[in-house]
Amino acid sequence: MNGSRAAALTVAWRLASFRSRLEGLPAFPIVILGTLALLAIFADFIAPHDPQVGLLGERFRPPAWQAGGSTAHLLGTDHVGRDVLSRLIFGARISMTVGFTAVIFAGVVGTTLGILAGYLGGWVDQVIMRVTDAWLALPALTFAIFLAAIVGPSASNIVIIMALVYWTRYARVVRGEVLSLKERDYVRLAIVAGCSKRTIMKRHILPNVVNSSIVLATLMLGVVIVTEAALSFLGVGVPPPQPAWGLMLADGKKGLMAGYWWLTVLPGLCIMLMVLSANLLGDWLRVKLDPQLRQL
């Protein structure tokens, strides 16, 4: 009796604290990212056409509301007659998967190395931080293109490339945090109590830097998506005929001088909305979770 009541109270309390945590959650980015996620998951059911197959006879159809457009292709067709709407919807799947996996990959690598560097210090710190400093000197896009030129383009390679390019940003921030955490009493206490380094890093350090990593990851999401789009645009990202937004922009150039605006405006708009949402969410999270994380 009593036990279940206590459990119910606990649940209620948890819910309340969860809700207060969500207070002020900005609606715009949540709606946009949620919609994109749904589109990405259910792309097969939502998209009216096959995103990779087109009819040459249907090429360069304008959106439905313009003269010459038809309701069969609501947002028009591209240079080989593929349905733009369907490609945009499937493009969300690519951007979402690449964006999230790359950010998580980079986050796991960067956070781990950051903790090791910060906590162990000495030569481990020196090695990791020298590599971080040197790699940070490379412009992200240039570095990514270089790597893509070596390993060759594919969606899974893009994720690896992004992780290689962006882990350094996590490592630097996390290391800084760990250095200050090391001086806290509870960490010192754990050392005195004889906990192993492994345990301290796992139980005492990691939970305290995870917030920063999450904030950083959200802010990085936008950066990663733009980089992916740029790589695809240059032809070293997601290989054609897949419907990546960056690739669509590259294809759109073929109709640009003829004024086929929808091929340039729409994919870019999708990129912008997603990046904007990620940035807004990241800003909100930063204020909420980690007001100290001012730089980045």
Place this chain on the structure above:
Amino acid sequence: MKRFILRRVGYALLSLVVLSATIFVFVRLTGDPSVLLVEPGASKADIDAIRADLGLDRPLLVQYALFVKGLLKADFGRSFYYRTPVLELYLERLPNSLMLAVVAMAFSLVIGIPSGIIAAMRVNSGWDGAGKVFALLGLSMPSFWVGLLMILFFSVYLGWLPSSGSGTPLHILMPAFALGWYFAAAHMRLTRSSMLEVLGSEYIKLARLKGLPETLVICKHAFKNALIPVLTLAGINLVLMINVAVVVETVFAWPGVGRLFYEGIAFRDFPVVQTSIILSGTMIVAVNLAVDLLYAVIDPRIRYER
């Protein structure tokens, strides 16, 4: 002071070593680097010659030493496509990139600094809000998309500006704006926060206590101080602009080093790609070092730190 300089120079050199090692390792990571470094369709004899050149049969450390030796002699190999030394190609394109970067920087400062100041002077007002929206858009709109939109509007619809190429002053406007766009947002953010910090300082309070007119307080006492960090960032960003213009230069067919880099990938011209990234990294390490040292010279407090 001397120790500080030595230390910073040491770090910079170390960074360059790590950079070259990184590139060396990555090139060999995929297996046989001669595949990358040999022209498509080369004969067996050519491949063997390249292999001997790289010393692929010798230990890795020796190979690395050979690689660094080549770099130090500024021997970056020949372009497969242009059949000229890569360094020559690069230096030929560099002035174009620099010109583009300078104009882009001018755009970004002309937009970023005044809007940042206005936002700081009217915190939480409509101006400030508009500034925030602008900064967010700047960070969220990829520069190459901005470029494409501009082509669509100014070249295709209005027919005012040439859509690509170089030669006349008109050609530089759109690529420079597209490139400067992102940086304008960054410069605005920094101007705003730096101005806010200065406006809250004691010497601004004292300037007002002296009875100076508000315009003099802002223009003389606040502006100059607030501008220092912005100009430092602009200095770094100018070098960054040269090195991140790949996509914008591609969109507008602007013949800079970014376009060269892109051609390197498009034509599978690996020596060009490798050289571009090495020089890119070197340039940025150098400018970071220069800024660190300059700061130490300007600000006596930094010298005694550490």
Place this chain on the structure above:
Amino acid sequence: MSDTPLLDVRGLTTHYVSARGTRVTRAVEDVSFTLRDGETLGIVGESGSGKTTLALSLLRLLPPGARIIAGAIRFEGEDLLAKRESEMRHIRGKRIAMILQDPMASLNPLFTIGDQVGEPLRVHEGASRRGAWERARELLGAVRISAPNARVRNYPHELSGGMRQRIVGAIAISCGPRLLIADEPTTSLDVTIQAQYLSLLRELQRAQGLALIFITHNLGIVARMCDKVAVMYGGRIVESGPVRRIFGAPAHPYTRALIESIPKLGDSNGRLTAIEGQPPDPAALPEGCAFHPRCPVRLEKCATERPRDSVVGDEHRTACWLHG
């Protein structure tokens, strides 16, 4: 000169309102005092008692969010609160000058000493660049800075803290003001330099016959420097009067506690009495007398009713129920 005081403040009230208008901080509440030519008034209180806000209110240079709600400030017979901003500008730096707390931060790092000292002269008296420079040199001499000819060309970071505070003093007296407000001008200086600076201030005051408002939390300095004292607590003046009366016969328990907490030389036996409790949060002042939670002799009504101002002696007033 005449009977009208140099400065006459009546019922001055300044509040801070938070950005959303939800929190009101009563930084200065119903403050009145007068100051005659050449007089020195010490304003004493803990941090957060409203001293600095009071000083900035007099010059109408409040930070954003702060507003003068009520009261009157008459300076040389003119109502400062009725003046336009441009008219206020001609008073600041010319007729009323102020010295800020932190000499290290008060000077602009990018301009020479000569430029900054001469600036008020150029603005208020239309001095030429060269004329201002010349006067700056004299002023540096007046605040006892050695080699003024070289110093005018220096930048602030090339000078020590004590020197910079002298320079701030030189800026303050540059236009020959009638009133000088010094907001804890010595707290960030070394003790030996403090003493020098205080005697310099006295000297300048005598030479120019200016009135001085000296803001401090250090009663020892007040005893040395001032003719009159006003003790502030929770935004109000709880006791005011001539220095000798306040130190000889303090009426308010807070003043008494403050005086008892001054360490005395050679009194090895005497204990230092600290004031119990914490200074109040100015955003949430207690009901009644703001001091009652810490007061050792509080009455029942102290917690509910605010004490009225009452006269306890010649020019000696206090707001305490023990005297009401």
